[in-house]
Amino acid sequence: MATGRPVKVYLDLLSQPCRAVHILLNAAQIPHQVHTVALRRGEQQSEDFTKLNPMQKVPVLEDDGFVLTESDAILKYLCRKYAVAEHWYPRQPERRARVDEYTAWHHTNTRPHAAKVFLLEVLFPTRSGSAVDEAALARALSQLDRTLDKLESMFLRRQPFLCGDDITLADLLAVCELMQPLGGGRDVLLGRPRLLSWRTRVRSALGDAFDDAHAVLYAVRDRRKAKL
Numbered sequence: 001m002a003t004g005r006p007v008k009v010y011l012d013l014l015s016q017p018c019r020a021v022h023i024l025l026n027a028a029q030i031p032h033q034v035h036t037v038a039l040r041r042g043e044q045q046s047e048d049f050t051k052l053n054p055m056q057k058v059p060v061l062e063d064d065g066f067v068l069t070e071s072d073a074i075l076k077y078l079c080r081k082y083a084v085a086e087h088w089y090p091r092q093p094e095r096r097a098r099v100d101e102y103t104a105w106h107h108t109n110t111r112p113h114a115a116k117v118f119l120l121e122v123l124f125p126t127r128s129g130s131a132v133d134e135a136a137l138a139r140a141l142s143q144l145d146r147t148l149d150k151l152e153s154m155f156l157r158r159q160p161f162l163c164g165d166d167i168t169l170a171d172l173l174a175v176c177e178l179m180q181p182l183g184g185g186r187d188v189l190l191g192r193p194r195l196l197s198w199r200t201r202v203r204s205a206l207g208d209a210f211d212d213a214h215a216v217l218y219a220v221r222d223r224r225k226a227k228l
């Protein structure tokens with residue numbers, strides 16, 4: 001049962017899995033405190049943070065002394081522990097299994113493939129000062145294309161959200177990854193009407209929680225645009 005004490009989360013909102021956690025906390029109105037861990041400053045390697053998470057990664061949740069890493073585990077824990085609306089992580093076994101099916105797939109498909117586009121187009125060139133590796137980017141985009149095909153042909157084939165008629169935590173993990181290349185000015189969903197309508201539905205189901213979580217990413221995009 002919830003203790004009444006706000007749950008603590010350690011996040012950097014430029015990180016996709018952190019945004020998914022942030023959105024759920026806000027959209028489901030779970031009392032929480034955000035502690036920012038600035039990855040660009042290497043704060044994940046500090047002694048204190050390493051004690052909390054020896055993996056030196058965000059997100060991390062701390063709930064009354066209980067420490068949990070991995071966005072997938074954190075999202076599911078929050079849904080089980082707090083009185084969130086049933087649709088986020090349905091209790092009915094088959095519907096819950098659909099969410100688990102997507103989240104298992106997500107970590108070897110949507111996540112690495114969308115993240116790689118952002119890394120190649122934004123993060124690596126910014127850190128090294130060198131030009132984008134166009135050949136590697138083309139390969140990453142074609143891998144991502146195959147993932148987007150599967151999202152449309154399997155998960156969104158006959159339903160408005162990835163795992164059924166209503167939004168679940170699976171949509172949060174997916175949308176945050178698919179937004180990431182926007183940091184480099186690239187909307188990877190352009191030309192894909194089914195995914196575009198899904199993103200519009202997700203965004204309107206989330207209200208301000210969506211744009212609040214993405215404000216840092218929009219700022220990265222806008223700063224880069226201003227430099228061109």
Ligand SMILES: N[C@@H](CCC(=O)N[C@@H](CS)C(=O)NCC(=O)O)C(=O)O
Nearest residue numbers: 015016017056057058059070071072
């Ligand atoms: N599988 C983890 C991935 C966590 C992860 O890769 N976090 C990245 C940011 S997106 C991080 O903290 N990177 C810092 C580093 O590797 O130094 C999850 O879903 O929570």
